[in-house]
Amino acid sequence: MIDAHQHFWNFDPIRDAWITEDMGVIRKDFLPADLAPVLQANGITGCVAVQADQSEAETDFLLQLAAENPFVKGVVGWVDLKAVNVQERLAHYAQFPLLKGIRHIVQGEPDRNFLLREDFGRGIAALAAFGLTYDILIYPHQLPAAVEFVKKFPNQPMVLDHLAKPDFETGELKGWEQHIRALGKQQNVYCKLSGMVTEADIQHWKKEDFTPFLDVALEAFGPQRLMFGSDWPVCLLAADYAQVKDIVTDYISRLSAAEQAQIMGGNAIEFYKLA
Secondary structure, three states, X not given: OEEEEEOOEOOOOOOOOOOOOOOHHHOOOEXXXXXXXXXXXXXXXXXEEEOOOXXXXXXXXXXXXHHHOOOEEEEEEOOOOOOOOHHHHHHHHOOOOOEEEEEEOHHHOOOOOHXXXXXXXXXXXXXXXXXXXEEEOOOHHHHHHHHHHHHHOOOOOEEEHHHHOOOOOOOOOOOHHHHHHHHHOOOOEXXXXXXXXHHOOOOOOOHHHXXXXXXXXXXXXXXXXXXXXXXXXXXXXXXXXXXXXXXXXXXXXXXXXXXXXXXXXHHHHHHHOOX
């Protein structure tokens, strides 16, 4: 079993300003030594470390941790995809086989059509030559641009993080569902069943809150293009690791053993080309 989405950091209150005072439980360091026993307790054999800061220093930090900790099977890092020298930077990182993909924190961009920027598109087009995937991190209001975006790059492997963070608290599916189904029609696009508990009522969420959204994701992407991710340690704001995993394993228990195995690891291994 593979956790397709988690983070590490040495907490820095300035760099990590998104971790606000009320998030005390995650305002500290989280490193492989903290995660290893948690994965072991939950029967998870490996993970993919995903960037949380937009800097090459972050990419270097995660690659070093992956090199030192064999259970970290791959890294989704960051390079400036808008930069004129993006080819050069990607060529530099090509020497690190543990770098599997790139992510940009598009949810933090004020332009709802950021994904459609010409300079950003040039960076996305450069990924294929280096065999790198792209993680799409957005909010629901950015979904229309995402649908247009993925159609422009039909051969680029992409994965939607956190189901695009729908409103689990109100259960509002309209709009979100239409765009998720449109994304699912693009065979190069996968979806992570991750980051859900922190988008729900973090004090009072119930497993049933997620079911209508998971139904849409399963219909749109099928078991062949879904993957489990914990979003640890961010998930700790609302749930422990076992609770997060149980939301997914309980939901997919209706599927065949082979389909469950795909969602809980097989798809991540294939998508990220994990050893």
